Amino acid sequence: MPVDEPGPVDQDVTHRPHAWWGAVGGAVLVALSIYFMAGGLGLGLGTPFRPGTGAFPFFAGLILMGLSIGIIVQDLGSDGLAERPDWISFLAIGASLAVFALTADRFGLLPAVFLTTLVASSPDRSLHLPGKAVLGAILAGASWVLFIKALGLPFDAFRGI
């Protein structure tokens, strides 16, 4: 068993949405294996003596395809998801990364950190907007001190403003 598996899963919240739900993961893997097999074929398989550029991805894809079909069969009708999905946190964290990606180049590090903090903390109702803004400002200030001043990373604190 690998050591670094994700933290313990809360078994109490397991739920059963639909029987086909469990097969989605396997289906995605089948698609991925087809992509790599097709790409591998295009790159050329070569000969056993001198395998081509595409040989390794092709055969890795082939084995993955076999395994994925096994997973689909195994998971069809399984007991649903490992834990109750938290789509709100999922969206907030995803959006916060996107905000950082959109703003870091245009406005500089500090505005990016501020906005990322605001978006990431948006699902939390226990903290009011001014509180979130203060948190964002503190994190922006700390990032400036730590990364730009102390570590000397080549970031602009502000850009294009």
Place this chain on the structure above:
Amino acid sequence: MDILTAFGSGLATAFHPSNLLYCFVGVFLGTFIGVLPGIGSMAAIAMILPLSFYLEPGTAIIMIAGVYYGAEYGGSIASILMNIPGTPSSSITCIDGYPMARSGRAGVALFVSSIASFGGGIIGMVVMALLSPGLANLALSFGPAEYFSVILLGLIAASAVSNGGALKGIAMVFAGLMLATVGVDLTTGDLRFTMGVPELRDGVNLVIVAMGLFGVGELIASIRANSSGQGRQTIDYSQFYPTRAEWRASLGPILRGGGIGSFFGALPGTGQTVASAVAYAVEKKVSPNRANFGKGAVEGVAVPESANNSATQTAFIPTLTLGVPGSASMAMVIGALMIHGITPGPRLLVEHGDLFWGLVASFLIGNVMLLILNIPLIGLWVRLLQIPYRYMYPTIIVLICIGVYSLNNNVFDIWLTLFFGIAGYLMRLFRFEPAPLLIGFVLGPMMEEQLRRALLLSRGDPMVFIERPISGTLIAVTAGILVYGLWTTFRARRRSRSASISMSE
């Protein structure tokens, strides 16, 4: 005698002021991140990796190792105080640590866990110093076929006995192998699977994969888990030191745990979680105090802590001498070495002996630091756990963003992290473990290269992997693990199905 001399020169390396400083930084940051529930040593290493690029290779690896065992140690603090394992391997510590904390003896539990971690760490370090040179010597005779087989063994061992079942674990390994082919093919120079994106020419960065799958994925899952108020403990400092009887009771478990942990740590694919679970089970059989296990027995804290820390040290044996990591964290160590232009494997001891022995000696120093750091700092970690998570997780996401952005100063890397973060969270929901994927991703290029070389040398005859004795033995062991993994998966499935049928009847 040779080992002692080498260890002595390693101590001199480790005592170099900059190494001491970064060992301290690593241990401190590792403990800090490890204490945060749900964020494990993987995310900790991924977050520290960009920083290590600015350091000398030897210093970088000492710091990364410090983060690793610091995080493992920090994990047990959250286990004892809040019954939430900060890292999976510290989940066993919850069994007796949390009841101890509830009965007002959190201080003693934390103290014993420090001492046991220290004892286990030292046992693991001694085992590593004794075993590594021999194993590296054996591996020096390896040709490409043996390397391919040992990598295959490492990959299958790390995945076939995973939580989500053998099929999913192995599938993740192959997904990782395929992901590793993105970028320029080192043998031919052809571009593979870059989809016309210039940033993908050099392949996907290890930090991005790890930050996305582990950092972002774990973070999303940890938000709700931490928003509900957990039972927090106050520490009575007057009850900090164990009684003489408790000292005596802990000694045996520390030694046994250290021994068992060293063994499982060195095996690819088992590691600390298995080590601490087995050590706890053994101790429960042999301890005179077994009736109190699970109710706050001091032995029940000492044994998993010692086992998990010694396994943390011995995990470096296959990683550094064979270049085959037993876990995703060790895969990160390999990745970090490669970024610094050092290929882990049997030649590492010959070509970079100072680095290897400096690292071994730094374990001694790092474990002493953990001990002296944690006894006064327990109060700080307790306060850290009392900071509401709504302040913590935006901070972590900012650190992830800046860490990734600092790689190339390119926001494309952030988008890629977002992609792997989404994948990591969905994988978690669908019971796919990210660890085998990361191991496959790190070992993929090496595996492909050795495969090509072996086939070239054998003129295209695949039988070379079976006919050469060492390679053949490795393949046979791999096949055995594979069959065992599949068998247990199907048996568990049949059992759960028949259980659900009998429930519905």
